[in-house]
């Protein structure tokens with residue numbers, strides 16, 4: 001990595017860490033932003049300290065030494081500090097070297113938090129701002145007070161193995177002092193900066209890394225957030241424009257046929273479903289490809305919309321591809337589509353990593369048959385199988401269609417934009433592009449939708465099918481735990497099944513996190529089996545299990561051979577197990593509301609009364625109030641907005657999922673800013689669809705393609 005040689009020489013561990021973070025240029029390092037800032041605490045005398053407050057103490061070091069933690073034996077640094085009013089001990093946990101840094105007689109400002117042990121106060125992990133002399137106040141030499149230069153904010157960077165926040169602070173400051181930040185062109189046009197009163201790139205870099213005050217830091221963060229949201233939208237809108245500049249299949253199905261098809265369903269469509277179907281069918285006879293997102297809570301009936309609209313393509317002699325995120329879901333959709341299309345004699349295919357199947361079988365016309373992949377691919381390429389359902393295997397190069405007219409993607413957030421693009425480009429050269437319907441059950445706030453789904457037209461399924469009983473949701477405090485187990489037992493007695501979701505574990509190393517989760521999931525299953533529900537069968541579902549075990553467990557749960565399934569939230573368990581009517585969520589305060597809502601969705605699919613027990617040990621009234629929103633909010637969209645307002649964007653189910661940085665997610669709270677960024681991006685795209693007149697944008701997007709397409 002030669003880029004840093006003129007500036008500094010990181011050691012090998014640090015080089016590895018930089019590589020891992022993708023920081024392979026000066027610009028990338030300059031764009032590594034602090035997560036927060038340590039504010040100077042109020043200035044205090046030793047005599048007036050209170051436990052828990054952040055303070056700045058001006059004093060003199062009396063002594064210092066390294067030591068070991070009382071119980072933990074971890075190395076620490078210690079010093080005794082004195083001012084005119086008394087003495088206090090400073091302790092640096094995990095930073096024994098601090099004892100060498102502060103030596104006897106040293107004058108300094110110490111910034112840290114006051115803690116207490118056995119009735120004695122001490123200062124924890126203080127930052128040390130060294131001073132060389134005493135101040136002279138009113139003719140008296142004294143330890144100084146109120147010097148404003150000590151009031152700067154210290155940026156705190158996300159740390160990684162081998163690189164501390166201090167390392168980033170020091171080196172980025174150095175780059176800025178060398179003027180490196182002024183060498184990089186501002187990606188945002190001057191007119192936009194002026195219009196929205198945003199600081200220039202160079203200024204914003206100074207402000208974000210060493211702000212004089214919070215206002216500067218905030219202005220800088222706003223600018224970078226705007227930049228991110230603007231370019232993300234620019235990319236998405238450009239891709240959409242380009243996509244829609246291609247011709248597509250135009251087809252029409254008679255209303256009579258649609259009505260006949262709809263009548264065969266065992267229920268009446270909701271108003272939302274009818275409207276969605278109408279919208280999609282009308283998109284089908286425009287001469288440009290549809291790119292639409294169908295967003296509806298779990299259980300709102302998206303599959304039916306997919307099936308009815310697929311009919312239009314099938315009746316026109318064209319092909320439909322249905323992409324599902326997991327094998328279990330793919331198989332489930334395969335079976336549903338067979339049911340819906342059997343009476344029309346339509347063939348349906350299934351492609352997953354493991355198997356290929358086709359309906360009907362030649363021998364028994366009401367059953368499916370396993371076939372080899374080459375055979376299936378041959379038939380699909382020949383246009384003989386109008387509906388093909390599959391997992392990622394469907395995206396592979398060998399899969400070719402005759403006339404792929406309609407692509408349906410279920411749970412679309414599981415797929416990246418590139419994967420979507422690959423599927424819709426499955427057409428050979430001169431053929432029209434297929435229409436695209438993405439479906440998602442993840443309710444997200446409007447600002448986030450505008451940003452990350454900027455390339456999709458939106459259809460919402462806001463209501464649930466009539467007659468569906470709402471899930472009875474209750475927040476269970478620790479004293480009610482036993483009581484609720486008895487209520488669960490009552491459901492089990494009726495022959496129903498139960499999900500138990502284990503809490504998240506905060507652990508920065510993802511591998512370690514998964515291992516810990518697996519352990520705690522197994523432990524909880526064992527506890528429930530032995531101590532609580534000995535008369536029922538308890539089993540475990542976890543993403544660390546191998547694929548075969550996962551499927552076997554799922555199969556057994558579907559067949560009611562397992563009564564209680566203990567799982568982590570990461571696993572797509574109960575895809576559709578209508579007999580599971582209870583979900584019990586442990587450590588609920590560690591989940592976002594939207595995520596809790598999705599977990600609850602697993603028991604919505606039943607006609608029996610379903611229950612969601614939210615176990616929380618939290619004492620914080622704020623956390624409890626947040627959880628209460630699950631009881632009161634009308635739907636997932638409302639919850640997502642509450643989640644955003646209360647918890648902050650950073651927690652919306654994982655930033656990575658949306659392809660936005662922490663900073664970008666912060667911006668999502670600001671509807672005005674997102675709307676402004678969108679307006680600017682639209683204005684540019686409307687005049688210059690492929691950005692050929694804006695080479696600087698194209699270059700910027702190409703450099704950041706990885707981030708913008710998040711894969």
Ligand code: ADP
Pocket residue numbers: 267268269270273296297298299300301302303304441465466605
């Ligand atoms: P999702 O939107 O989560 O994909 P599904 O399409 O799987 O939901 O539908 C959930 C269940 O609701 C299915 O069993 C489906 O047959 C049923 N369903 C769908 N639409 C209606 C409706 N309008 N009335 C009653 N039940 C419906």
Ligand code: MG
Pocket residue numbers: 302303410
């Ligand atoms: Mg679905």
